[in-house]
Amino acid sequence: MGESSTEISEGRVKILVQGGEHKPEKTVGFYNPRMEFNRDFTVATLAAVRRKGWKALDAFGASGIRGIRFCKEIEGLEVTINDLSQGAISMIKKNVKRNKVVAEILNRDAAALMNERKFDFIDLDPFGSPAPFFEPAFRSIRNKGIVGITATDMTALCGIYPKVAKRNYGGTSLRTEYCHETGARLVIAASARAAARFEKGIQVLSVLNADHYLRITLRVTEGAECANKSLENIEPAYHCFDCGEHGFKKKCKCKKKLSEFGPIWSGSIFDEKFIRSGLKILETQDFGTQKRLIKTLELMKEEVRGSAFYYDLHKRYKGNVPRIAEAIEKLNEKGIKATRTHFSPTAIRSEKFSK
Known part of the structure; x- marks a missing residue:
């Protein structure tokens, strides 16, 4: 690493990252500075809801920045940082030591690890669609635990490649003015189905739409009835390209033919208590993207009582x-x-x- 590494400061940590192109499929210990807001949001909201002794998994560690920030900025967590790349693991070990934190570091396939171990918080931020990791994550997550999902495959989720969305998430996407929200609802629906296979239900705590990605935070509760209740919130949606009406009702004011898409999540996508807890944390902690965090959470607080779309x-x-x-x-x-x-x-x- 030596001369090709650069020191980066973010939150309360300083890490070394490999120089060169910031491409996750090519760079060892990939660090994306544009995802600082995502990480700030995750740290702030997780700090608000975590319980002492929770076991947290950063499933795709890369540089280790997210997991190390969990160690440094959130009290009471037992953190595991995982990555399949041996080169990334070498960098993660150096960065953990550099920040004087304690973390379990594993060189495992993320799906295999989650199929074997139980965690209270799981962070999924893979290169590509997160869908292949839903079943392992919901198998692994403990009762009342939280799964955080970052989805960057927006061309599929926003209707440019609806067949890809169908394959990955079990529902078709549609190119509309509100496609980022319907894309998030596709991800949530797929998550609910995956959780239900293990007799677990989901509660959506928040959906963050930022830059080139979606960040979805889910609380998971064990029980067949919880699973059944979640599945009741999955249904087809409709859009009229003539008058612009849209929603879950198969009718519009102009009575023209509607375009059907989904099925998608039709339930709430914001939890007021969770959002207020995140804002409370911001009163005592300072983040690099503080102003943007406050503005976003304040808007989410308004959206709690709003309609879908x-x-x-x-x-x-x-x-x-x-x-x-x-x-x-x-x-x-x-x-x-x-x-x-x-x-x-x-x-x-x-x-x-x-x-």
Whole structure:
């Protein structure tokens, strides 16, 4: 490593990363600086809900940055950092020692490891789709544990390659103005089905849409009834490309033919207690992306009581686009509940849209 390594500071840790191109399939100990917000969000929210003695798994360690931050910034966790690459393991060991933390470091296939061991928190951030790791993760997770999923395969989830979405997640995607949310709901539906195979149900704590990825946080509860209840929240969705209406009802105001997609998760995607707990942590801890974290969580807090899906004002208006606050006020005056959404700065979360 020597001369080709560079020191990186993030959160409360300093790590060495290999120089050269930042490509996960080619770089040993891959470090992606654009994912700092993802890691900050994970640390802040996990710190808010973790219990002392929890066993946490960073399933795809790479440079070790995420797992080392768990050790350094969250009290009471027993952390395991895993990676299949022997080169990455060498770097992780050096970075763990460099930060004077204690972590179990394993050189294993992530799926095989999760099939053998039990954890209270599992972080999935693989190169490519996370779908192949759902069953091992939900087999492994303990009762009331949390699974955090990062999905970067947005071309499949956003309707560019709907057949890929069908293969990976068991539902078709559709290219729409709100496709990032439906993509997240596809991932959640696939997660619910995977958990149900082990008689476990899921509760969605949050969906984060940021940059080029989705970050989904799920709480898992054991029991066949919990599994059955989760599966009740999976159903097909519909979109009308003529009038723009969309939702889980097979009808629209213009009575034209609807495009069906999914099935997707139809339940809530934000938990108010979880989001408020994350905001509480931000009062006492400072992160590199602090302002963005606060803004995002505050928007999520608004979205808790909002409907599924959103409308992009820039796509709805020709010419003068009203301010978000003005548009929300007008909808509320008509008895239509509307809120802002962190999914898009130009969109409104609303059951239906009216100018």
